[in-house]
Amino acid sequence: MTGRPCNTFVEGDNLDVLRSLAPGSVDLVYTDPPYNTGNDFAYADRFRAADGARAGRHGAWVEMMRPRLEAVRDVLSDRGALFISIDDNEAARLRLLLDEVFGEQCFLAQVVVNLNPKGRQLGNGFATSHEYVLVYARDPRRCAVDASSAEHVDEGDFPLTAPDGRRFRHLPLRNTNKKFNPITARTLHFPLYGDPVSGRVASAAFDGAVEVLPVFGDGRPAVWRWSAPLVDERPDDLVCRTIQGKLGERVDVFQRDWLHRDGGRRKKLRTIWPSEEIGSTDTAVAELKDLVGHVFESPKPTGLVRRILGTMPSDVTVVDPFAGSGTTGHAVALANAEDGGTRHCLSINWPEPTRPGSNADLAGLPTVAAITRARLTAVDARLGGGFSELPPHSPAP
Structure with a gap:
């Protein structure tokens, strides 16, 4: 042109x-x-x-x-x-x-x-x-x-701040859509390992880690949104936390979802x-x-x-x-x-x-x-x- x-x-x-x-x-x-x-x-x-x-x-x-x-x-x-x-x-x-x-x-x-x-x-x-x-x-x-x-990206949706000043929010790594489960997405149902104290997450066990399986709020088995190789590729974008769920306290894995200031989001x-x-x-x-x-x-x-x-x-x-x-x-x-x-x-x-x-x-x-x-x-x-x-x-x- x-x-x-x-x-x-x-x-x-x-x-x-x-x-x-x-x-x-x-x-x-x-x-x-x-x-x-x-x-x-x-x-x-x-x-x-x-x-x-x-x-x-x-x-x-x-x-x-x-x-x-x-x-x-x-x-x-x-x-x-x-x-x-x-x-x-x-x-x-x-x-x-x-x-x-x-x-x-x-x-x-x-x-x-x-x-x-x-x-x-x-x-x-x-x-x-x-x-x-x-x-x-x-x-x-x-x-x-x-x-x-x-x-239409609202900075208020990203309430957390990293040490380097970047804003982010936590999203469940678990797929919240119940159409995706161990029957419909078998390869995405696997254990991850996390330390709720340090926040570290990996696809293989390490000292201080507990096994974490994806579950829905009612305790039924779920699947992750990421594959194991992607977990290993982006460990700094994941965090392990202890939360209070419907069935009591449990450990879960969350994604750090970043607000990019360069307009890419x-x-x-x-x-x-x-x-x-x-x-x-x-x-x-x-x-x-x-x-x-x-x-x-x-x-x-x-x-x-x-x-x-x-x-x-x-x-x-x-x-x-x-x-x-x-x-x-x-x-x-x-x-x-x-x-x-x-x-x-x-x-x-x-x-x-x-x-x-x-x-x-x-x-x-x-x-x-x-x-x-x-x-x-x-x-x-x-x-x-x-x-x-x-x-x-x-x-x-």
């Missing part, structure tokens, strides 16, 4: 553009398609139901999305993944469609995203405050998604992403307004996309087939500026007309594609990284 700009934009039908890309050339697709709220959407393909009748509103939306998701699947590399935003209007149908196109085994997560913490006050019923992001791998065995983050991401962490629709509007004005009603916050980018390597090729206001390209530029990454984003948008008399129309932006172009141009002027535009429907470089 050396020499490519951070952002590339192409105006046109995303189906044509996706089909022009080389198979396996994309690592990450994030997109925010039209949600089918009952209004007409720009990609009005003439799909028909199997019986020849005009498909209903939901059916037409699914059949509009189907070939585009198939094209996304085809351009994703083996390490690639799709993250796709959706709300309750089509979430259930999109999940089924993705299971069909990618395969159920490729499903990674359905994330709840809190983009409107106050809740939508218009209309009847509940004040909806969330949407979803569905996550699918191209190949779950090779997918590069790391669903963790260094930002990561914590699994939960499947609920609050607005305090990833931004909201309000912050997204403010981000866009700061660059090109209040010209788009419901953009996504860059924090949402940056969290997604954080699950992938810093050299990924990103595509957003429904680029909207250009949030994905903006987030890629921000991420590259922060960590020196070489991510490249291709944003695709159809020249859907903006509403006459709207802020966008009054600002001289007659189409949504013009909004995308204006934002990515402004992003390049502010953050650098480069911006280029391809002729409609031509393949990416």
Whole structure:
């Protein structure tokens, strides 16, 4: 990717553009398609139901999305993944469609995203405050998604301090999952030897040591999380202690779980992403307004996309087939500026007309594609990284 700009934009039908890309050339697709709220959407393909009748509103939306998701699947590399935003209007149908196109085994997560913490006050019923992001791998065995983050590691979870100043906590070396036991994991049920006075642990007996077998709290046999060779390889990361268990006092073995100050430690991401962490629709509007004005009603916050980018390597090729206001390209530029990454984003948008008399129309932006172009141009002027535009429907470089 050396020499490519951070952002590339192409105006046109995303189906044509996706089909022009080389198979396996994309690592990450994030997109925010039209949600089918009952209004007409720009990609009005003439799909028909199997019986020849005009498909209903939901059916037409699914059949509009189907070939585009198939094209996304085809351009994703083996390490690639799709993250796709959706709300309750089509979430259930999109999940089924993705299971069909990618395969159920490729499903990674359905994330709840809190983009409107106050809740939508218009209309009847509940004040909806969330949407979803569905996550699918191209190949779950090779997918590069790391669903963790260094930002959510809490130093308070590591209350102990070593003489050299490093923080740590004690974790049982015993596997606490009862699915793993001497029947299901026979090779991990063996005695260790420990001295609860000195704390020393080894796989072989030594002076002052007592034999320690892994047991659950109720006394049933358990297994260790480490093999005997790993115990011998990392003895300083283990400690023998006397504890008070349910059945009385006993000796057990614990792992010293270190908090690494170099940022190497990561914590699994939960499947609920609050607005305090990833931004909201309000912050997204403010981000866009700061660059090109209040010209788009419901953009996504860059924090949402940056969290997604954080699950992938810093050299990924990103595509957003429904680029909207250009949030994905903006987030890629921000991420590259922060960590020196070489991510490249291709944003695709159809020249859907903006509403006459709207802020966008009054600002001289007659189409949504013009909004995308204006934002990515402004992003390049502010953050650098480069911006280029391809002729409609031509393949990416």
